[in-house]
Each structure stands twice: as C-alpha cells, then as structure tokens.
Amino acid sequence: MFNLFKFASPASFYPLAGKLVTLFAIASVILLVIGLYMSFFVAPTDYKQGEGYRIMFIHVPAAWMSMFIYVVMACWAAAGMIWHTRLSSMMASALAPTGAMFTFLALWTGALWGKPMWGAWWVWDARLTSELILLFLYVGFMALESAIDDPRRAARASGLLALVGVINVPIIYYSVQWWNTLHQGSSIKVVKGGVETSMTEIMVWTLLIMTFACWFYTIAVALSRVRSIILERESDSSWVKEMLQGAKS
Amino acid sequence: MRDLTLAMRHRSDVLTTVFFFIIVVSLFPLGVGPEAQLLKEMAAGVVWVAALLASMLSLTRLFADDYHDGTLEQLLLVPQPLSLIVLGKVLAHWIISGLPLVLMSPLLGLQFGLEGDALIMLMLTLLLGTPVLSLVGSIGAALTLGLRGGGVLVSLLVLPLYIPVLIFGAGAVAANAAGMGAEGHLSLMGAILLLALVLAPWASAAALRISVE
Numbered sequence: 001m002f003n004l005f006k007f008a009s010p011a012s013f014y015p016l017a018g019k020l021v022t023l024f025a026i027a028s029v030i031l032l033v034i035g036l037y038m039s040f041f042v043a044p045t046d047y048k049q050g051e052g053y054r055i056m057f058i059h060v061p062a063a064w065m066s067m068f069i070y071v072v073m074a075c076w077a078a079a080g081m082i083w084h085t086r087l088s089s090m091m092a093s094a095l096a097p098t099g100a101m102f103t104f105l106a107l108w109t110g111a112l113w114g115k116p117m118w119g120a121w122w123v124w125d126a127r128l129t130s131e132l133i134l135l136f137l138y139v140g141f142m143a144l145e146s147a148i149d150d151p152r153r154a155a156r157a158s159g160l161l162a163l164v165g166v167i168n169v170p171i172i173y174y175s176v177q178w179w180n181t182l183h184q185g186s187s188i189k190v191v192k193g194g195v196e197t198s199m200t201e202i203m204v205w206t207l208l209i210m211t212f213a214c215w216f217y218t219i220a221v222a223l224s225r226v227r228s229i230i231l232e233r234e235s236d237s238s239w240v241k242e243m244l245q246g247a248k249s
Numbered sequence: 250m251r252d253l254t255l256a257m258r259h260r261s262d263v264l265t266t267v268f269f270f271i272i273v274v275s276l277f278p279l280g281v282g283p284e285a286q287l288l289k290e291m292a293a294g295v296v297w298v299a300a301l302l303a304s305m306l307s308l309t310r311l312f313a314d315d316y317h318d319g320t321l322e323q324l325l326l327v328p329q330p331l332s333l334i335v336l337g338k339v340l341a342h343w344i345i346s347g348l349p350l351v352l353m354s355p356l357l358g359l360q361f362g363l364e365g366d367a368l369i370m371l372m373l374t375l376l377l378g379t380p381v382l383s384l385v386g387s388i389g390a391a392l393t394l395g396l397r398g399g400g401v402l403v404s405l406l407v408l409p410l411y412i413p414v415l416i417f418g419a420g421a422v423a424a425n426a427a428g429m430g431a432e433g434h435l436s437l438m439g440a441i442l443l444l445a446l447v448l449a450p451w452a453s454a455a456a457l458r459i460s461v462e
Contacts (some may be wrong), residue, residue, distance in 0.1 A: 129412070134410035142407050147396050156459045157392050161406060163454055164388060171413070 010230045011239045013203055016222045017230075024223070028216035035210040055113045061211040063106035065218060066134060067169050069099035073141075074166040077137050077159030087226075089155030090233070092162060093145055095225040098218050099136035107131055130172040137165040151233055266307050266346045267353060273299035274357045287360050292361035293371055293422030300350050300375060301411050304382040307346040308407065309337045309400050311338060311390040312457065321461060329456040339380075339450065347379030370425045374418040377438040384449035385410050391456035414441060 003171035024184050039057035061109065073095040076218065080088030111121045234240050277295045278288055315321040345398055345423035354367045354375050363371065389407035396402060 030311070129416075133409045133412055136405070139404045140409065143402060144392060147393070147402055152457060153462075157456065160388075160452065160456055160459065161392060168409075 010090070010234050011237070013087055014227060014230055014243075017227050021220050021227070023183060023225045024216045024220040028213050028220055031209050031213035031216065035206060035213050038202070038206040038240055039134075039210065043203050053113075055109050057206055057210045059106060059109040059113060061199055061214040062102045062109060062131060063131065063213050064211060066099055066106050066131070068101035068163075068215075069095050069102060070134060070137070070169055071166065073099060074162045077162040080155060081159050081163075086155075086233070090226050090229045092159060093142075093155070093224065094222045094229055095218075096138055096142050096145075097225070098221050100135060100142070102214070102218075103131060103135040103138060107135065127172060134169055137161075137168060141165070169201060184226060255438065263345050263349065263453060267349045269306055269438050270299050270303040270350050270353060271357065273302055275360075278361075287298060292358055292363050293367075293374075293426075294419045296354055296357055296371060297309060297415050297419045299353070300379060301408070301415060302380065303350060303378060304346050305386060305404055305411075307342065308386040308390045308403055309393075311342050313390075313392055316394050316461070321361045321457070325458065327433070331452040333366075335391075335453045335457070336450040338444075339383050339453075340454055342387070343380050343383040347383055351375045351379060354358055367422055370422050370431060373420045373435065374431075374438060377435065377442055378414045378418040381414050381438075381442050381445045382411060385414075385443040387453040388449055388456055391453040391460060394457070396459040410418075414438070417441070 035057065039054055043054065043057070073092045076088045076092040076095065078240065079085065080092060107128070110131075115121050141161055144157040144161055145154045148157055231240060274295055277411045279290065281291070289344060312321060317322065327334070336445065350370060354372050356451075358368045358371050386403075386407050389403045392406065393402045417438050421431040421438065424434055425431040
C-alpha cells in the first residue's frame with residue numbers, strides 16, 4: 001500500500017496514465033493482429049459449425065469483457081464511495097462507454113452468429129436477455145451520470161447504481177448452467193485440477209490472444225478517457241494550468 | 250402512516266394508477282385482436298407488464314413531495330435509521346399502488362378468459378412481486394430525486410432491474426397453466442422479495458443521502 005494512494009491523486013496519475021496508454025495500445029494492436037490472423041487462417045474449421053464459428057473469436061472476448069468491465073466499474077465505484085477518491089469515480093465513468101460498446105458488440109456478433117446457426121437473429125433466451133439487461137444498465141449508468149450537474153453527486157449516485165446492478169453479472173454468467181437454454185454452454189470450464197475445454201488447443205490460444213487484445217484495448221481506451229475526464233474536472237487546479245502553459249510555450 | 254392518510258386525501262392519485270393499469274391491459278385485446286386462445290396465453294404477461302408500468306408511474310411521487318416541502322431533510326435528521334423510514338414509505342407506496350393492482354388482477358384475468366386456478370396463481374405472483382417493484386423502484390426514485398427529466402430516467406434505471414421479477418412472475422402463471430407446477434418460480438420470487446426487503450431500503454437510504462446533501 002506504500003505508493004498505491006500516491007497515484008490516487010489525479011495530478012500524479014495523469015502522467016502515469018499517459019505512459020500506460022501508449023504501452024497498452026501498442027500491446028493491444030500487436031495482439032489484435034496476431035489474434036485476427038490466427039482466427040482467420042490458422043484455427044481449423046469446426047466440424048459441426050463450419051466456418052461460421054469464427055465469429056466466436058470476437059463474440060466470446062466481447063461478452064467476457066462486457067461482464068468483466070462491469071465488475072471492474074462497480075469495484076471502482078465502491079472504492080470511490082469508501083475512500084472518496086475522485087479518481088476512482090472517474091475511472092468508473094471512463095469504463096462505462098467501453099463496457100457498453102463490448103456489450104453491444106457481443107449482442108451484435110451473437111445475432112450474426114445466431115442467424116445461420118439457429119435460424120433467427122434473436123431468441124428470447126436467458127443469456128441473451130440478461131446481456132441485454134446489462135446493456136440497459138450501462139446506458140442507465142451513463143444517463144444518470146450525465147443527468148446530474150454536480151460531478152461529485154453524479155459520481156456517487158451512478159456508483160450506487162453500478163453496485164446495485166452488479167447482481168446481474170453472475171446471473172448472466174451462470175444463466176447457461178441454470179436454465180437449459182438455446183445458447184450453448186461454456187466451451188472452456190475451469191474444473192478441479194485444470195482447465196477443461198471442448199475446443200482444440202489452437203482455438204483456445206486464439207481465443208485467449210483475442211481476449212487479451214480486447215483487454216488491453218479496454219485499458220488503453222479507459223485510461224485515455226480518464227485523462228480527458230481529469231483535465232475536464234480539474235481544469236481549475238493549478239497543475240493543469242501549469243501543464244497546459246508548459247505545452248503551449 | 251402519515252403517507253397513507255395523505256394518499257387517502259389525494260384519492261385521485263390512487264385511482265389514476267389503478268385506471269392506468271386497467272387501460273393498459275385493455276389496450277392489448279384491441280391491439281392484437283380478440284382471439285380467445287391467444288389472449289388466454291398472453292394474459293399473465295400482459296397483466297404483469299401493465300403492473301410494472303403502473304407501479305413505475307407512481308414512483309416519482311414516492312419522495313418528491315417530501316423533497317419539495319423539506320420534510321425529507323427533517324427525516325434525514327431523526328434518530329431512527331433512515332432505511333427504516335424508507336421501508337415505511339415503500340410500504341405505504343405499495344399499499345397505495347401495488348395492493349389495488351393485486352386486487353384488480355383477477356377481474357382483468359377473467360376478462361382474458363383465465364380459469365380459477367390460473368387466477369389465483371396470477372394474484373399470488375402479483376402479491377409476491379409488487380412489493381419488489383416498490384422496493385427496487387424506491388432506489389431509482391431516490392437516485393433521480395430533483396433531477397431534470399427524472400420521470401424518464403427512473404424508467405431507464407428501474408425497468409432493467411424489474412425484468413427478473415417479470416420473468417418469474419409471468420413464468421409462474423405459464424408453468425402453472427402448462428401443468429408443471431409453479432413452486433420453483435414462486436420460491437424464486439419469494440427469495441427475490443426477501444433479498445429486496447433487506448437490501449433495497451438500505452440502498453435507497455444511501456441514495457437519498459446523496460441526493461439531498
């Protein structure tokens with residue numbers, strides 16, 4: 001904990017975030033190129049679903065990220081409520097648009113996949129419905145935050161909403177197991193003594209690379225967004241003014 | 250108790266909610282046509298969606314009046330825990346807007362051609378479900394207190410959280426009609442109700458403190 005709180009101050013976090021943005025953006029682009037190449041040319045054709053299954057390489061990471069980002073966002077919101085750190089709530093609001101984007105992406109690619117496989121763009125399946133609720137939760141979070149003028153109150157109110165909505169995440173994750181629905185079960189399961197999968201090794205690797213590409217993309221985008229939020233909210237403070245003057249001269 | 254007396258004096262408020270409920274339900278047969286079989290199948294869903302909308306309609310008033318005349322700030326200062334006061338207000342809200350819907354539902358179900366067993370089931374699910382609507386809704390109402398366009402925002406915040414109740418509530422009636430037994434759905438609804446009873450007043454109390462300060 002020795003220097004954790006040092007970076008809780010926007011002034012000291014801003015330059016650090018700038019460095020991290022570049023780092024994660026480069027890593028994300030490299031992984032994305034490798035992952036896309038592997039998912040299109042290296043991964044073998046699925047014996048049951050043919051070539052159409054390849055959309056999974058973006059669908060599954062997007063769905064994972066949509067849930068993961070929500071949990072991270074709720075954690076930041078909780079941290080912001082507990083320690084009253086400005087940066088935590090800024091992080092939460094920086095993550096929300098990316099999370100909403102991934103949720104939308106997961107639904108969209110799911111629809112594209114569902115048309116040839118199930119014969120329907122959309123079915124009212126437990127997992128699809130709860131993912132849709134997740135999208136509404138993201139939208140509600142952003143709407144509430146933008147509706148309140150006072151940024152401190154906005155941060156706390158939307159943080160509370162994020163915490164209430166976090167109940168939905170385990171419901172989405174386990175919906176495939178709880179309800180016997182059309183959406184197929186997880187292909188990767190963490191079981192006792194290792195990881196069990198119904199895919200070939202190369203598919204798993206491609207999936208993991210794509211997931212990390214999405215993950216690093218999220219970090220890069222969220223950090224660059226939080227930099228803008230910091231500048232916007234701290235525009236009255238002296239360090240921002242000094243920095244901007246330094247940039248001009 | 251004060252809320253109840255106030256509500257009784259503004260009797261039109263209660264009646265508006267109930268009539269809104271009835272009108273929404275009656276719109277469906279006009280919209281989809283009067284085929285008895287189809288209506289019978291959708292009855293539970295229609296009544297549930299209408300109950301959702303009706304209970305949401307009255308949410309904005311849950312704290313708004315107290316907020317405007319300053320009573321809410323006094324309530325924040327009293328020694329009793331705020332969540333308890335919120336619970337009381339939510340209870341009053343439910344008696345005003347939820348209970349009438351529960352009592353009206355068999356009549357509407359009858360219009361849709363539901364039989365005795367299904368009617369009781371519909372009433373039972375609404376009885377378990379409408380308190381959840383009031384409880385969860387109070388969080389949304391507290392969060393949007395005094396905001397521009399609060400009414401629309403409430404629906405955006407609260408409706409996604411209502412969905413599980415809707416699924417199990419309408420599902421119980423459907424399962425019962427299919428002869429599968431609705432115990433599973435009913436126990437899940439009971440679980441949701443208990444969870445909401447414990448967590449929601451606490452969350453709305455926190456939201457109220459944020460909104461008022």
